[in-house]
Amino acid sequence: MNIRTAHRDELPLLQDLELAAGVLFRNIGMTDVAEHPPPALEVFERYRADGQLWVSVDEADRPTGFVFVDLVDGGVHIEQISVHPDHQGHGIGRQLISCVDAWAARQGVGVVTLSTFRSVPWNGPYYMRLGFTELPRDAATPGLEKLLAAETALGLDPAERIFMTRKVAVQ
Template identity: 55%
Template sequence: MNDIRPTRYDDLTVIQQIELAAGELFHDVGMSDIAEHPVPTTEALAEFVRAGRSWVVVDETDTPIAFVLVMSVDGLAHIEQISVRPEHARRGVGRRLIDHVDAWAAGQGIGALTLTTFRGVPWNGPYYERIGFVTLEPGERGPELTRLMAEEAAHGLDPAQRIAMRRDNRARR
């Protein structure tokens, strides 16, 4: 079983590589513009490390194979990005990271996780629904989440394809 640990600064270029590799899958669903979207800079990724809101799943050589970035949105733990190296996908790695964030959030007194994602991409909206996330209607979104989705639209993401989702914290139950 692969370990989860906090992201280190020396992981940042590997995280960028994971993001590039995971993004390639969007070519398969006709979303080449998403596949070719630039990866976050190491400076942007370092902000998550400094805040203590980034974790990686590592292989037996302590090399990251997946990562998650978390920020606070409307007082909830918002999954800004989660990516798994494609050759490690469909093995529960992403779910373990989400459950790790869930437990972390519970320890911080945070009651839920949120994220924004593509409605119809199989490893996006439908996947998150299977693991307990529910789609939030526009009136159910807080002001920061609403603003975040407006920023996504301003950067070219089609609002008709995007959804916001929430999962109440399982570790608190």
């Protein structure tokens, strides 16, 4: 498997990939999350143009997963990460996060954060296995609180959301 920056012509494929990944949420009764529309092409393009969108690709160079990040309050925040269900369970998510770690280190940023569902097995528990720890709510930065407010406005239950953090060795 290879990870590289996304190409502009792949952005519609990333939307399709995000929709496919939603089936896992539907299977556990989180229909609202499963049916949430993927990011707009303009959103993907902004991250791509800023060099903050990476894709994992298969042997035919087709995207199998993606991750994009923001800089939030001195840290790198994983805004979205998705792996197509046909390719899950092969370490793609872990490799995408390692790519983010390496990018953060090159930027001189020593921490990566994300927000996720506390109890969904491939969310909070998965990230804990990758070395992320839960950030106490009272330790959330203003930028992270703003992200939580945006998630809440989209209909996500803030009681089910957690922030997680992981240190990065700065180069």
